[in-house]
Amino acid sequence: MKISSVAVVMAMRPEAAPVIASLGLVEADDGPAGLPFRWYEGRHRGIDISVAVNGVDPRHQVDSIGTNPAVLNTWLLIERRRPDVVVSAGTAGGFVSRGGEVGDLYLSSGDLVFHDHRIPIAGYSEYGIGRYPCADVEHLAHRLDAKTGVVSTGNSLDAPQVDLDQMAANDASVKDMEAAAVAWACWLSDTPFFALKTITDLVDGPADTAEEFLLNLSMATGRLSAALVELVAWLAEHGLD
Amino acid sequence: MKISSVAVVMAMRPEAAPVIASLGLVEADDGPAGLPFRWYEGRHRGIDISVAVNGVDPRHQVDSIGTNPAVLNTWLLIERRRPDVVVSAGTAGGFVSRGGEVGDLYLSSGDLVFHDHRIPIAGYSEYGIGRYPCADVEHLAHRLDAKTGVVSTGNSLDAPQVDLDQMAANDASVKDMEAAAVAWACWLSDTPFFALKTITDLVDGPADTAEEFLLNLSMATGRLSAALVELVAWLAEHGLD
Numbered sequence: 001m002k003i004s005s006v007a008v009v010m011a012m013r014p015e016a017a018p019v020i021a022s023l024g025l026v027e028a029d030d031g032p033a034g035l036p037f038r039w040y041e042g043r044h045r046g047i048d049i050s051v052a053v054n055g056v057d058p059r060h061q062v063d064s065i066g067t068n069p070a071v072l073n074t075w076l077l078i079e080r081r082r083p084d085v086v087v088s089a090g091t092a093g094g095f096v097s098r099g100g101e102v103g104d105l106y107l108s109s110g111d112l113v114f115h116d117h118r119i120p121i122a123g124y125s126e127y128g129i130g131r132y133p134c135a136d137v138e139h140l141a142h143r144l145d146a147k148t149g150v151v152s153t154g155n156s157l158d159a160p161q162v163d164l165d166q167m168a169a170n171d172a173s174v175k176d177m178e179a180a181a182v183a184w185a186c187w188l189s190d191t192p193f194f195a196l197k198t199i200t201d202l203v204d205g206p207a208d209t210a211e212e213f214l215l216n217l218s219m220a221t222g223r224l225s226a227a228l229v230e231l232v233a234w235l236a237e238h239g240l241d
Numbered sequence: 242m243k244i245s246s247v248a249v250v251m252a253m254r255p256e257a258a259p260v261i262a263s264l265g266l267v268e269a270d271d272g273p274a275g276l277p278f279r280w281y282e283g284r285h286r287g288i289d290i291s292v293a294v295n296g297v298d299p300r301h302q303v304d305s306i307g308t309n310p311a312v313l314n315t316w317l318l319i320e321r322r323r324p325d326v327v328v329s330a331g332t333a334g335g336f337v338s339r340g341g342e343v344g345d346l347y348l349s350s351g352d353l354v355f356h357d358h359r360i361p362i363a364g365y366s367e368y369g370i371g372r373y374p375c376a377d378v379e380h381l382a383h384r385l386d387a388k389t390g391v392v393s394t395g396n397s398l399d400a401p402q403v404d405l406d407q408m409a410a411n412d413a414s415v416k417d418m419e420a421a422a423v424a425w426a427c428w429l430s431d432t433p434f435f436a437l438k439t440i441t442d443l444v445d446g447p448a449d450t451a452e453e454f455l456l457n458l459s460m461a462t463g464r465l466s467a468a469l470v471e472l473v474a475w476l477a478e479h480g481l482d
Binding site for chain 2: 034035057059060062065068072116119120127154157158160184187188189210
């Protein structure tokens with residue numbers, strides 16, 4: 001499938017700033033009024049690019065991470081721009097037990113899943129997990145020198161045993177806080193989707209997650225930005241399977 | 242404040258059916274296309290009423306419970322209808338330790354909070370909890386013979402220790418799966434909000450939550466429906482403080 005437009009949904013300003021600069025994007029004037037979301041746009045390698053940042057929460061003055069803003073920002077962006085593909089891009093946790101290392105780049109493979117929606121009623125268990133589809137990006141992974149694996153989403157930075165158990169059941173290689181929510185909005189609107197994540201911390205490693213995340217954020221966002229520029233070039237050349 | 246229009250957001254069809262029948266609502270023809278949400282409308286006691294049901298998930302064929310559909314349905318409803326007040330109505334868990342009993346009716350008091358958004362980074366902890374405001378409904382509680390208490394929201398039906406600890410920290414009297422997400426969308430759009438919940442199960446009681454929920458669902462939705470009809474009458478007479 002030929003790709004003419006790509007939308008990238010990102011949660012944090014420090015995640016988005018390097019790629020906005022690298023691609024020379026400018027703030028769009030059709031961003032949603034009355035919401036913290038910030039939309040940036042530009043054109044690179046013949047492809048229209050939108051970067052939709054969830055923005056600063058006006059009540060708490062921090063970046064709007066997590067699934068609630070991700071759902072709404074993604075849906076409004078799809079409604080307004082009708083992109084050919086949506087990418088959930090950002091930093092994430094990896095797993096030593098899955099061969100993950102800090103600095104790794106991951107593309108999602110398999111379905112997108114949640115690990116903090118436990119609903120033990122017939123039919124609802126699977127609804128809670130989600131399993132929203134991911135585009136086939138194996139060739140892109142080769143080009144980006146990225147690993148591939150299941151991305152599992154939850155609204156907490158930490159990982160108590162109950163979440164670890166569900167991530168294991170989900171075969172998760174990557175733990176993030178938005179991807180499956182973005183995938184849900186994409187699936188409802190028949191928009192192809194995948195996730196691109198760089199690893200700032202190791203869920204099953206010895207370090208404190210918050211400290212490790214903050215320590216590695218700048219390095220990881222640099223790698224993420226370079227990968228997104230390469231990703232656009234690849235989509236311009238090859239489209240999406 | 243005089244109230245001319247009320248929007249009620251509900252997650253499950255069995256929760257919504259009795260109130261749709263009691264108020265004689267009909268399906269609206271301006272419901273959002275391509276989404277599972279179902280909007281119903283009508284007029285009662287001089288007030289325009291919308292009931293927005295999150296509807297059937299097309300991937301899993303169960304009701305779209307939880308925060309993701311709640312956020313999107315609420316936002317689209319507010320965008321289209323600009324209601325004077327939004328009510329998150331549905332069934333919920335109560336707490337024996339707070340004097341809760343199955344069949345109780347609760348109105349929200351204090352801020353609306355999440356109990357499954359743990360983000361232990363300065364500034365983000367409070368963002369995760371949320372604390373979105375609730376309209377003053379003490380007088381309405383007297384009219385409805387309802388209890389009042391903090392409603393705490395999470396995406397799981399169960400309550401492992403990590404969630405119980407956060408609910409205790411939140412002073413929760415009611416555990417539900419949508420209210421704080423609806424409150425977030427209302428707060429962003431400056432729309433007055435409160436929650437009305439009936440108790441189907443006791444979080445700290447001895448029974449299995451899923452069994453207790455299913456056993457008491459019909460009784461609780463009947464009480465919820467009667468309370469919503471009375472609530473509309475009260476808003477017609479008194480408005481909102």
